[in-house]
Amino acid sequence: MIEVAVTGFAADLTAPHPAPPHPAPPHPAPPHPAAPHPAAPDGGRTDAELLAPVVAAALEDSGLAPDQIDVLGTASSEFLGGLVGGMMGAFDALPGWPPRPHSHLDGDGAFAFYETWIRLLAGEGRAALVCAFGRPSASDRRSVLELQLDPYTVAPLGPPLAALAALQARALIDSGRCREADLARIVAARRPGTDPAELLGRPYVASPLRAADCSTVVSGAAAVVMVTGDLAGRARRVPAWIAGAAHRMERHYLGARDLTTSPSTAAVAADLGLPGSDLDVLEIHAPFSHQELIVTEAIGARRVGRVNPSGGALPADPLMVTGLIRVGMAAEAIMAGQAGRVVGHATNGPCLQHNLLVLLEAGGG
Amino acid sequence: MPERCAVAGTGQTRHAAARHDVTLGGLVREAAARALADAGVDWADIEAVVIGKAPDILEGVMSPELLLVDALGAAGKPVLRAYTSGNAGGMAATTGVALIGAGVHSRVLVVAFEKQSEGRAAGATLQHVPFEPRWQGGTGSLFGALCREYIERSGAPDHIGDLAAYKDRRCALANPLAQVRKADITLEAIAASRMLWDPIRLLHSSPSSDGACAMVLCSEAAVSGPGPAWVHAVASRTEPPVAPGHDNVDPRCGRDGAAAVYRQAGITDPASELDVAELFVPYSWMEPLLLENVGLAPKGGGWRMVEAGDTWPDGAMPVNPSGGLLGANPIGAAGLVRFAEAAMQVTGRAGEHQIDGARLALGHAAGGYSNCVAMWIVSSERP
Numbered sequence A: 001m002i003e004v005a006v007t008g009f010a011a012d013l014t015a016p017h018p019a020p021p022h023p024a025p026p027h028p029a030p031p032h033p034a035a036p037h038p039a040a041p042d043g044g045r046t047d048a049e050l051l052a053p054v055v056a057a058a059l060e061d062s063g064l065a066p067d068q069i070d071v072l073g074t075a076s077s078e079f080l081g082g083l084v085g086g087m088m089g090a091f092d093a094l095p096g097w098p099p100r101p102h103s104h105l106d107g108d109g110a111f112a113f114y115e116t117w118i119r120l121l122a123g124e125g126r127a128a129l130v131c132a133f134g135r136p137s138a139s140d141r142r143s144v145l146e147l148q149l150d151p152y153t154v155a156p157l158g159p160p161l162a163a164l165a166a167l168q169a170r171a172l173i174d175s176g177r178c179r180e181a182d183l184a185r186i187v188a189a190r191r192p193g194t195d196p197a198e199l200l201g202r203p204y205v206a207s208p209l210r211a212a213d214c215s216t217v218v219s220g221a222a223a224v225v226m227v228t229g230d231l232a233g234r235a236r237r238v239p240a241w242i243a244g245a246a247h248r249m250e251r252h253y254l255g256a257r258d259l260t261t262s263p264s265t266a267a268v269a270a271d272l273g274l275p276g277s278d279l280d281v282l283e284i285h286a287p288f289s290h291q292e293l294i295v296t297e298a299i300g301a302r303r304v305g306r307v308n309p310s311g312g313a314l315p316a317d318p319l320m321v322t323g324l325i326r327v328g329m330a331a332e333a334i335m336a337g338q339a340g341r342v343v344g345h346a347t348n349g350p351c352l353q354h355n356l357l358v359l360l361e362a363g364g365g
Numbered sequence B: 001m002p003e004r005c006a007v008a009g010t011g012q013t014r015h016a017a018a019r020h021d022v023t024l025g026g027l028v029r030e031a032a033a034r035a036l037a038d039a040g041v042d043w044a045d046i047e048a049v050v051i052g053k054a055p056d057i058l059e060g061v062m063s064p065e066l067l068l069v070d071a072l073g074a075a076g077k078p079v080l081r082a083y084t085s086g087n088a089g090g091m092a093a094t095t096g097v098a099l100i101g102a103g104v105h106s107r108v109l110v111v112a113f114e115k116q117s118e119g120r121a122a123g124a125t126l127q128h129v130p131f132e133p134r135w136q137g138g139t140g141s142l143f144g145a146l147c148r149e150y151i152e153r154s155g156a157p158d159h160i161g162d163l164a165a166y167k168d169r170r171c172a173l174a175n176p177l178a179q180v181r182k183a184d185i186t187l188e189a190i191a192a193s194r195m196l197w198d199p200i201r202l203l204h205s206s207p208s209s210d211g212a213c214a215m216v217l218c219s220e221a222a223v224s225g226p227g228p229a230w231v232h233a234v235a236s237r238t239e240p241p242v243a244p245g246h247d248n249v250d251p252r253c254g255r256d257g258a259a260a261v262y263r264q265a266g267i268t269d270p271a272s273e274l275d276v277a278e279l280f281v282p283y284s285w286m287e288p289l290l291l292e293n294v295g296l297a298p299k300g301g302g303w304r305m306v307e308a309g310d311t312w313p314d315g316a317m318p319v320n321p322s323g324g325l326l327g328a329n330p331i332g333a334a335g336l337v338r339f340a341e342a343a344m345q346v347t348g349r350a351g352e353h354q355i356d357g358a359r360l361a362l363g364h365a366a367g368g369y370s371n372c373v374a375m376w377i378v379s380s381e382r383p
Helices: A047-062 A087-093 A109-121 A141-148 A161-174 A180-190 A196-200 A229-234 A263-271 A289-299 A322-335 B024-039 B064-068 B088-101 B139-154 B160-172 B187-192 B252-265 B286-293 B302-307 B331-346
Strands: A004-013 A071-076 A102-106 A127-134 A204-206 A220-228 A240-249 A278-283 A303-307 A341-348 A354-361 B005-012 B048-052 B079-082 B107-115 B195-197 B210-219 B229-238 B276-278 B360-367 B372-379
Touching: A004 A047, A004 A109, A004 A229, A004 A322, A047 A087, A047 A127, A047 A220, A071 A087, A071 A109, A087 A127, A102 A109, A102 B079, A102 B088, A102 B229, A109 A127, A109 A220, A109 A240, A109 A322, A109 A341, A109 A354, A109 B079, A109 B088, A141 A161, A161 A204, A161 A289, A180 A196, A180 A289, A220 A229, A220 A322, A240 A263, A240 A322, A263 A289, A263 A354, A278 A322, A289 A303, A289 A341, A289 A354, A322 A341, A322 A354, B005 B024, B005 B088, B005 B331, B024 B064, B024 B107, B024 B210, B048 B064, B048 B088, B048 B331, B064 B079, B079 B088, B088 B107, B088 B210, B088 B229, B088 B331, B088 B360, B088 B372, B107 B331, B139 B195, B139 B286, B160 B187, B160 B286, B160 B302, B210 B331, B229 B252, B229 B331, B252 B286, B252 B360, B252 B372, B276 B331, B286 B302, B331 B360, B331 B372
Parallel strands: A071 A102, A071 A127, A278 A303, A278 A341, B048 B079, B048 B107, B276 B360
Antiparallel strands: A004 A220, A004 A240, A127 A220, A240 A354, A341 A354, B005 B210, B005 B229, B107 B210, B229 B372, B360 B372
């Protein structure tokens, strides 16, 4: 089987617009230039302007020139952007000439990562660039995201996604497997400077979730370079080899699922040999705090060194980029020489309907 | 070496202006169920699903793959969503082929659909971009301009668009699934129809359609049942819509994509080696232009092939015996329909519109601003 490694990653996150009800406290300097900078101002950049710098940084990381990229995979949500064909504008930021195979998907970049990996395994090229981008902070995301729901029987009721997530959190608490204090602890860990006790005194936005339990939506872009074995030697840092990746989707209707578990995540984890194993880093795409608990439990690792060292999705969530950033940040730990075995998780759909895991290891290939 | 990929079966819905009789789930299930039956497999045999469609705005449902998982028997399975505008259906097939080629799955269901009656496709596809001049007239206005440019470059006479449209509309009569089937259609009626965007007339244009298409792709080891179509080549190419080298009339992505599939399939003279081509022709004037772009006609010679009748079913190079997009154009599905029709032809399953003895066929899908394509070559023979 063809071995593929991640050799480049960069992400850019900008401040939310308008400001959230509880402004995110200033973050300390991140440990690596590729880590998110949530405090940077938006500046009104276009998709291409948002994407171009991260593409350049990821390419430089990988030691490749733009014309060495054979395959492109991109992701965004055109519906959130509000303009049919709008994603084409972002393509100006990509190596585009001569024409290349380029698969775009409407969804999170992590799934484009998976699809692009498949294309390299199928021999479509030796080097690929995967990007995701979006400016959801500039759109009416709440009314658009509601449209992910069954258009005949659910969407007309207008349930906000935070309310659906709250149903899941409530079910988890009622099952006895967590308390609100556990959620506050997660929030405090992901949003530095938050006092869990003070957090518990804040009002709910949708019981039992508080605003801080829900991710802060920002604009953002991310780029990952992945290469087949022979090109991994060009990497500036340690290649992160893809030891496995898989995903599964669950039933759509919330009433048909046990919302307190994630069978799709558990099935994928089993496919990848994760239960009972040790991980140095686990990056979880949890737009709501309680979902970290559900995903962690579903993966069933014996020991995890660090969970969401990047902060995860809570402090900075560019929606369709967030899963790709989790995969990238997991890879980052290997590339920075700080980890040997890591997992990046991504999710799509209400209440963790669709879940992807990528297992990366140092020293493969 | 990628694993060989076979098309075990295909299925399409009855395409129509509006399928009010089915929900989105019902529409895709109709096509998927037919593909499974054609392939002789059951829902449980499918390991992964790829769903392709054009902008979600067309139906007003975001990420409809999340909704459709149940209708497609895909709960607990990996589901991927391909979206690249008009060629989305074709791209979904290339993703399916890659899943087989990578050796990750042995049976993949590829589904593409559009239910345009739920929205206003013509208005949705040309919206105002902030800070740019306001172009009115829908997607067709872009095609009108590039077709006029083709005429200027090639010297094609005015009736070529009429001839190509007449051919597609007559062919649609032999396709029971086509939406537009007017038995008394005449060349004169086409030539006299209202001019929409010079040189494109009303009856040169594809309809707005609800429809879905599905196919079961499988690895060599998983082939069972009646003879499959074998994928000999697959390629996709995208270029920036605005770039110094970009040419709407003869886009490099199309030329390169065609060259790639011919090379993969070992074809050196496509016009004589291919038995049939299903091309993505949303407006009839695109047929002569695409014949040149995919190397079936010399530069400036596409219109001569149309004028000579070469692209009729009994001609030297049959193009769109299904009736093509003029028969039905559910945007996200139409590309996959071309791929499916190519597979149907080489396995003798095209019914009334079967090209006798067809063994090697090209399926082609295009989208965006003439800047993205997907195509494949299928054969009755193993590669």
